[in-house]
Amino acid sequence: YFIAVEDDKILPLNSAERKPGVKHAPYISIAGDDPPASCVFSQVMNMAAFLALVVAVLRFIQLKPKVLNPWLNISGLVALCLASFGMTLLGNFQLTSDEEIHNVGTSLTFGFGTLTCWIQAALTLKVNIKNEGRKVGIPRVILSASITLCVVLYFILMAQNIHMYAARVQWGLVMCFLSYFGTFAVEFRHYRYEIVCSEYQENFLSFSESLSEASEYQTDQV
Known part of the structure; x- marks a missing residue:
């Protein structure tokens, strides 16, 4: 955003409603459309996609032993993975x-x-980890409602060509997403997560090794 404003590609968010033909509204996609801003935009989106994918997997593992019906947990994992994939498309194209x-x-x-x-x-x-379900769940419901409202409002403003307000709503939407993931x-x-790497060891002897040991044992007995 700051690079695009500095390069006069977009108007600042605090500008009045733009006039036709005067710069662009500060949409995120327009701000990250031309280099060098596009390079930063791609890098940020790729990193965000990776971090979102990590959060998706860790959250799935965290809730897996606590939910009776796993379909909701699996749905959350799949949805966030698809959103992460969308981030890579959004940033790289x-x-x-x-x-x-x-x-x-x-x-x-x-x-x-x-x-x-x-x-x-x-x-x-539903899970209520450490009896903090309401303390964390209520803010998440509020943020989810805010995100949904921003999405609906964004499309309404876009349909009416009110671009400056639509761009502000879009940036607000992103801030709500970031707050939610926080x-x-x-x-x-x-929780403590560990990645364990160990060498696989066979607990049984091969057939040839068994015969060899058996023959050695019989020789010793003789």
């Missing part, structure tokens, strides 16, 4: 380079991202 793929990535990111927020909010209230720290602090 700029708007002017391939608008169709870029829009598909946007739909996956915001669509499945919103679905993920509602699923995780429901799981939070809430996972509350529950992750109760």
Whole structure:
């Protein structure tokens, strides 16, 4: 955003409603459309996609032994994985380079991202880890509602060509997503994750080794 504003590619978010033909509204996709801003945008989105994927897997592992019906937990994992994939499309295919793929990535990111927020909010209230379900679940419900409202409001403003307000809503939507993912720290602090790497050792002897040991034993007996 700051690079694009500095290069006069977009208007600042605090600008009045833009006039036709005067710069661009500060949409995220437009801000990250031209280099060098596009390079930073791609890198940030790829890193965000990786971190979201890590959160998806850790959250799934965390809730797996605590839920009776795993379908909701699996749905949360799949939804966030699809949102992560959408982030890579969104970041690596700029708007002017391939608008169709870029829009598909946007739909996956915001669509499945919103679905993920509602699923995780429901799981939070249902599982109630360390009796903190309400303390964490209620803010997540509020953030999920805010995200949903931003998505609906964004499309309404876009349809009416009110671009400056639509761009502000889009940035607000992203801030809500970031705030939502920050809430996972509350529950992750109760858990310790380890990656164990060990060499596989066979607990049985091969047939030839068994015969060899048996023959040696018989020779000793003789």
